[in-house]
Amino acid sequence: MSATLAVLRKDLRLAWRDRSGWLSATAFAAISVLIYSFAFDLAAQPVRPLLPGVLWTTFLFAGIFAGAHSFQREAEQGTFDAMLLSPAPATAIYLGKALSHMLALLVIEVALLLLATILFSTALLTPDLALIVLVGTVGYVSLTTLLSTLGSRARARAVLLPALALPLLVPLLIAAVRATGASLGDPVGTAPWTLLLLVFGIWSSAGAALLFPLVVER
Amino acid sequence: MSAPAIETRGLTKRYGTLDVVRDVTIAVGPGSKTALTGANGAGKTTLLGMLATLIVPSAGEATVAGHPVQPPAPALRRRIGVLAHLPMVYEELSPWENLAFFARLYAVEGAAARAEELLRRVGLWARRHEPTHVFSRGQHQRLALARALLHAPDILLLDEPETGLDPEGVAVLDELVLRAPGLTVIAATHRLDHVASWSDGTVHLDRGQVVEDATRGSASGARAAATAGGAGEAQ
Numbered sequence: 001m002s003a004t005l006a007v008l009r010k011d012l013r014l015a016w017r018d019r020s021g022w023l024s025a026t027a028f029a030a031i032s033v034l035i036y037s038f039a040f041d042l043a044a045q046p047v048r049p050l051l052p053g054v055l056w057t058t059f060l061f062a063g064i065f066a067g068a069h070s071f072q073r074e075a076e077q078g079t080f081d082a083m084l085l086s087p088a089p090a091t092a093i094y095l096g097k098a099l100s101h102m103l104a105l106l107v108i109e110v111a112l113l114l115l116a117t118i119l120f121s122t123a124l125l126t127p128d129l130a131l132i133v134l135v136g137t138v139g140y141v142s143l144t145t146l147l148s149t150l151g152s153r154a155r156a157r158a159v160l161l162p163a164l165a166l167p168l169l170v171p172l173l174i175a176a177v178r179a180t181g182a183s184l185g186d187p188v189g190t191a192p193w194t195l196l197l198l199v200f201g202i203w204s205s206a207g208a209a210l211l212f213p214l215v216v217e218r
Numbered sequence: 219m220s221a222p223a224i225e226t227r228g229l230t231k232r233y234g235t236l237d238v239v240r241d242v243t244i245a246v247g248p249g250s251k252t253a254l255t256g257a258n259g260a261g262k263t264t265l266l267g268m269l270a271t272l273i274v275p276s277a278g279e280a281t282v283a284g285h286p287v288q289p290p291a292p293a294l295r296r297r298i299g300v301l302a303h304l305p306m307v308y309e310e311l312s313p314w315e316n317l318a319f320f321a322r323l324y325a326v327e328g329a330a331a332r333a334e335e336l337l338r339r340v341g342l343w344a345r346r347h348e349p350t351h352v353f354s355r356g357q358h359q360r361l362a363l364a365r366a367l368l369h370a371p372d373i374l375l376l377d378e379p380e381t382g383l384d385p386e387g388v389a390v391l392d393e394l395v396l397r398a399p400g401l402t403v404i405a406a407t408h409r410l411d412h413v414a415s416w417s418d419g420t421v422h423l424d425r426g427q428v429v430e431d432a433t434r435g436s437a438s439g440a441r442a443a444a445t446a447g448g449a450g451e452a453q
Contacts, residue, residue, distance in 0.1 A: 006322035010308070010315075017310040017349075078304030081272055082365070085300050086323035087292035218273045 003088035007096025011070070015104050021069030022104055029062040029112045037119035051120065052180035056136070056173055058112060063105050063144060068161050070101065071148040080149075084216055094212040098145040098205075102137055109133055128183040132194055136176040139201035143168055146208040150215050172200045221284065223248040223373055223402040224269060228278035231264050231426075238264045240426040241278065244433060246404060246419070251396060252433050253413040254406040256423035262406035263303065265423070266375045269404070270300045283373055296324065299371035301379050301395075305362035309351040313342050313361050316350065317368055324369035336364035340390055355382035360390065367394060376405035380412065392416060
C-alpha cells in the first residue's frame with residue numbers, strides 16, 4: 001500500500017511538472033469535440049446517437065496519448081527498472097501507475113464533458129453518465145497501463161500501444177458507448193450495458209494486476 | 219571459508235539464437251571487489267542485469283547473498299544496490315524528491331537523515347531542491363550513486379560507475395563503494411587504469427563467456443590470493 005501511494009504521488013507530481021503529455025492529450029480532446037460540434041449538430045435528434053461514440057473515441061485517444069508519454073519517459077530514464085529493483089511488489093507499482101493515470105484521465109474527461117455540454121447543449125454531467133465514465137475509465141486504464149508497460153520496452157513503442165490496445169478494448173468501447181447512449185435516453189435495447197462495463201472493468205483490473213509481474217520480466 | 223556472496227553456475231542468457239551470456243560460472247567472496255571487464259557487447263551489462271534480478275536467465279542459476287535471483291525475493295532486493303548505465307533518476311524531480319521516493323519503495327527507516335547524509339557525501343546537498351534536469355552527466359551519476367546506496371545494501375552491482383564523473387566524483391565513488399570495507403562489489407568497467415587501485419579480482423568476458431576468472435572465489439583467484447598472501451608474509 002505504501003509503495004502504491006508513493007508511486008501514485010510521484011506520478012501525479014511528474015504529470016504536473018511535465019505537463020506536455022497531458023496538455024497535448026487535453027488539447028487533442030478539446031479540438032476533436034470542437035470539430036465534431038462544427039461538423040454535426042449533435043443536439044439534433046437524427047445525429048444525437050453519435051454523441052456517445054464521439055465522447056468515447058475522444059477519451060480513448062486522449063488516454064493513449066497521455067499514457068504512452070508517461071511510460072516512454074520512464075523507459076528512457078531507466079526509472080521503471082529502478083522501481084522494479086526495489087523490494088516493492090510489482091503489483092503495487094502497477095496499481096500506483098494505474099491510479100495516477102486514471103486520476104489524470106478523469107480530469108480530462110470531466111473537462112471534456114463540460115465542454116461538450118456547452119457545445120452540444122446537452123446535459124452530460126449527470127450522475128448516471130459520471131458513473132459510466134468512471135467505470136469505463138477503470139477498465140480502460142487498467143488495460144492500457146499494462147499494455148503501455150509492454151509497449152515501453154519495445155522499439156516500435158509508438159505504434160505498439162494502439163495496435164495492442166484497440167482490439168482488446170472493443171468490448172469495453174461497445175459497452176461504454178451503449179451505456180452512455182442509454183443514459184442520454186437513446187434506444188439501445190435492453191442489454192445491461194453498465195453491468196457489462198463493470199464486469200469488463202473488474203476482469204481487466206484483476207487480469208492486468210496479475211499479469212503485470214510477468215510483463216515486466218525480461 | 220565463508221559462502222560466496224555471489225555465485226553463478228552455467229548462467230546463460232539467450233535472445234533468439236544469440237547467447238549474450240554463455241555458461242558463466244563465477245564465485246565472488248563477501249566483501250570482495252571484482253572488476254568485470256570485456257569489450258563492448260561482451261555481455262557485462264546482461265550478466266549484471268541477471269544478478270540484479272532484472273533479467274531472467276535462459277539457463278543456469280545464480281545466487282546473491284544466499285538467495286536465488288529467480289524468482290526474486292524482496293529480501294534479496296533489499297540487499298542489492300544497482301548503479302546502471304543510465305542514472306535511473308527522475309529528471310523532473312529534485313535530488314531530495316528522488317531519494318524520498320526511492321526511500322519509500324525500500325521502506326528505509328530514518329529516510330530523511332539517510333538522504334541528507336548521502337547528498338552531503340556526493341556533494342549535492344546544496345542543490346538538493348533543484349530539478350535534476352539542469353544537472354550535468356556527472357552530477358546525475360553522483361545522484362545515482364546516492365540512490366544506489368540509499369537502503370544501505372551490502373552488495374553493489376555497478377555498470378561503468380565512473381561514467382561522467384570528474385576526479386573528485388571518482389574519489390567519492392572510491393570512498394563510498396569501491397574501497398568501502400565490507401561491501402561486495404562487482405563493477406563492469408573499461409577504466410583498466412583505475413581497476414588496479416580498487417579491485418581484488420577480475421572476471422574478463424569475451425562474447426558472453428568467461429575467458430579469465432581471477433576472483434577470490436575462483437581457483438585461480440585463490441591461487442593468486444595465496445601467492446599474494448605468501449609474498450606479503452615473506453615481506
